Amino acid sequence: MKSIEEVKRMLSFISPDDRDDWMRVGMALKNEGYDFDLWDTWSQGSDKYSYEGAQGTANQWNSFNKDGLHMGTIVMKAKENGYIPDRSSANTFFVQADRYGLAPLDQTKEQLEALFKRGESFFLDVPTWDSKKGKWRPDGKSGMVMTLEDLPVLEELLKQDNVQQGGLWITENPCIGKEAAQAWKQTHPKNIIRCKENITAFRHCLVEADDMPLEEQESIVRDLRLPIATLTESGGKSVHAVVKVEAEDQKQYTERVNKIHEACKAAGLHIDTQNKDQSRLTRLAGVQRGVGFQRLIATNIGCSTFEEWEQWRNEDLPKPLVSLSIADLAAQEVKPVDWLIKGILPVYGLCMLTAPPKSYKSFMVLDMCLSIASGQPFMGFETCRNEVLYIDTENPSEGLIERIQLIDQQFRERKEQYKGFYAVPWSPDSQVARIGSGLRYQLEDQIRQHPKLKLIVIDMFSGVKPVKNEAGKGVYMAELMPLEELRDFAFENNITVLVVHHNKKKSEVDALESVSGSSGTTGAVSELMVIQRPDRTTTDATLHVTGKRVPEETLCCSFDKKKMRWECMGTEAEVIQEKKKEDFMKEPITQAVRELVMEEKEIIMTSKELKEACGLEGTADKIGKFIGTHIDDFARHCGIVITDKRVGNARKRKFLYWIEPNDEASQVS
Known part of the structure; x- marks a missing residue:
């Protein structure tokens, strides 16, 4: 056994500030039979000691089991910082x-x-x-x-x-x-x-x-x-x-x-x-x-x-890998995706919804839970009725009830409709544990109580994220590993876990880049939903949806403050197309041509003749260019087919009203 003096000399080369080193040194000293006072005296060299206090250090010492770490741990750590063993006592190195x-x-x-x-x-x-x-x-x-x-x-x-x-x-x-x-x-x-x-x-x-x-x-x-x-x-x-x-x-x-x-x-x-x-x-x-x-x-x-x-x-050791041949893969059937919200949220896996602060994201996920529990559409999307668990890490039951009532003022009368909805509000008496510190046990206990659960929503991720990163891990791994634990839990129990998270304070054009944290935050996520707002003064936003089983799409949404619910106006492409249609239909040239052709059924005119017949402002060239640019729009939205026709030396256009408009874009609204 090394002398107390030699151990003290080694400890002088090790800083007690790093908690991981502090714990390992304590375990090694206890395993080798040294007294608590030696560890406590060394611990007092840390600025953090005043927070732990002697009692906290003693409690930690008492929790150590005589297993695992030994004096070699201290020797190697001291050597890393310049310690040179006293070779005159080489034959009295540590033993029981x-x-x-x-x-x-x-x-x-x-x-x-x-x-x-x-x-x-x-x-x-x-x-x-x-x-x-x-x-x-x-x-x-x-x-x-x-x-x-x-x-x-x-x-x-x-x-x-x-x-x-x-x-x-x-x-x-x-x-x-x-x-x-x-x-x-x-x-x-x-x-x-x-x-x-x-x-x-x-x-x-x-x-x-x-x-x-x-x-x-x-x-x-x-x-x-x-x-x-x-x-x-x-x-x-x-x-x-x-x-x-x-x-x-x-x-x-x-x-x-x-x-x-x-x-x-x-x-x-x-x-x-x-x-x-x-x-x-x-x-x-x-x-x-x-x-x-x-x-x-x-x-x-x-x-x-x-x-x-x-x-x-x-x-x-890790379990052996199982390799599959191309024949094995060909023999397997790929099952269709089971949906909680069709096209947006599949069954099983880890999903994350992120948004800027104060963007009504909690209203979105709460409405999502109520919709799935009752089998009602969510923002116009079909849902599959299932039991859900909503975990609120920030608000007590009073705040949760207030939000539910804002979404559905008659929820008390409709409680049978929502009987598949369960909630865990914040409470000082039964706080939600953090990942790696008991959360898995709490979630498994909820599944035992409600075996038909298919969705668990954790609002917010900051409420369950580990407080301190493990020593030696970079930012990416420190953010990835807690989410991997949630992902594995979801797969093992064949459910979906959805965590609510923040966007970065600085707005980003790319939806993935706007998620708060490093790329490790989204590395373990199966599906991702990102709410982006042009500014905080508007209730309009885009919802970017992407994932392994979800087709990538950007939805245009708006939060209705009267109903306290989000509404979807369609995909970004559909909304852009609808806006183009509205702008086209409002144009004086469009309205004049449409009115004239619907009355005459067929006309053949030059741009100049059309200008005079309709009383349009602007040059004939401008009118001609507009018509040439929007030939497809006239056919799609007005049912007017336009073709070129030469009469003598004059170039004219033939306008034929012969079909009803087949306007898919108009069906969106």
Whole structure:
């Protein structure tokens, strides 16, 4: 366990201002057995401490569970900010505090009892000096087969100079007994006893790496929750984790060890591939190794079994992808879209309606809910009657009732008509939770109460949006992820969730660009409706509708302050066309020509003759150009067919009234 002074030195390199770092440091300190006062003293270095207060910090400390983060988290964060470990105390790096109270031989005994059963044998190897490599290595030939009952022999070995300089090793798995080893040695005089053939159980594998600091090695193996039987400091550059495998045979052992190595590699731990050998040696705890010490850190940590670890790991991994062939796709039928509001709002998915402040958007979505609940048209569009839930995050029930009454003054008499409408007004006693902090549970509870719900409207999004972004996420992801959670909830429950949001204060020509926030705000949305107003003095607006299953369209709308309801005049193209028609029909030339031709049925005239016959103002050329430009309009709106006709040297036009006007545009109004 690191000294308090060294931990304080590390904490001096870490700022407590970032809440994510503050929490992680607290969890690590508690997991390593340090007192609350150490964390609290460090926390007081933040300007935010006065808001949290000592009691708030204490409550947070008490909520930490002893799981997950350890001292490696603090070490790595401190190193990022310039901390350099005190190498003079390299062999006293963090471990479980109670392990340091064990005498060396007690550490040895505890390690062996965690690895082997009574009566089982293991191979113990002693060091020999390798002059070529200049280091101590396992001798192999001088090693011996031992059992737990041979601890007195170990005590004598520990007195040998070569053992004190090079340490001791043991096999990670049990091996053949002493008599079998002697017999095998006679038939294999040139081979060492420690080999794959003489291992009797595929119980453990070794995980170690020596290319990173000891603290980081331990932090990684702990965070991986590997089913570790023993964790030992080698007395040098590595931590030895003997991991429970409990395989039935060589094939299963290889498969399980490969999975452990893959997980370690993915976590940044580079393990020697020779560690896949079931006869691999690990350092024996409680043994001197030169200036170092082979120290027991912990026993039986992480998951209890390999099966439990694999299940935990699989739950943490994404589900496998399912690919479909072109034949699979061709065999599937595409179901027609089910609509809540035909052409505007489909069933299931996440929809967003945005508008400038004070643009009567709440009246629009409230009218939408009442229309769907009663099966009545919404702004002239057909609805499919379904149950709806309207969540008002800003107004209490009095305000909600007032708005409903403005939309339908007789709603109390018509309550049976609206029996599929449910509302959650704002209340100080039962506030709507935010995304990621209980909202999903509240919505699921409403679905349990009203299983036929098909639409949930949240008015406003700001009332459920997370207050603080998660550390490390950019603006795009911070805005996208909460909405993705709502989208997933909608898909999982086969309903539509509609959230009401604001437009940017600065007006934008493009409807999508006018939505408040980054593009992440609309990234998870299936359908989008954007209200845009030319200015706040007018009740006229456009409603831009777009989405994955909705044809992109711009509707021209107007808010009727007497009815307190929105009305749709048609699509933008239809309204523009209708305006052109009105302007055309108001023109004096149009009216004069129409009146003359309807009376005569057919006339042939030059522009000059037409001017004189109708008493029109302006030049003959101007009249001629107007008629030439609007030949199609005369046919569509007046039923007059105009063709060119040459009489002698004169160019005249023939006006024939022979059909009734087929004016689709006139049907819009």
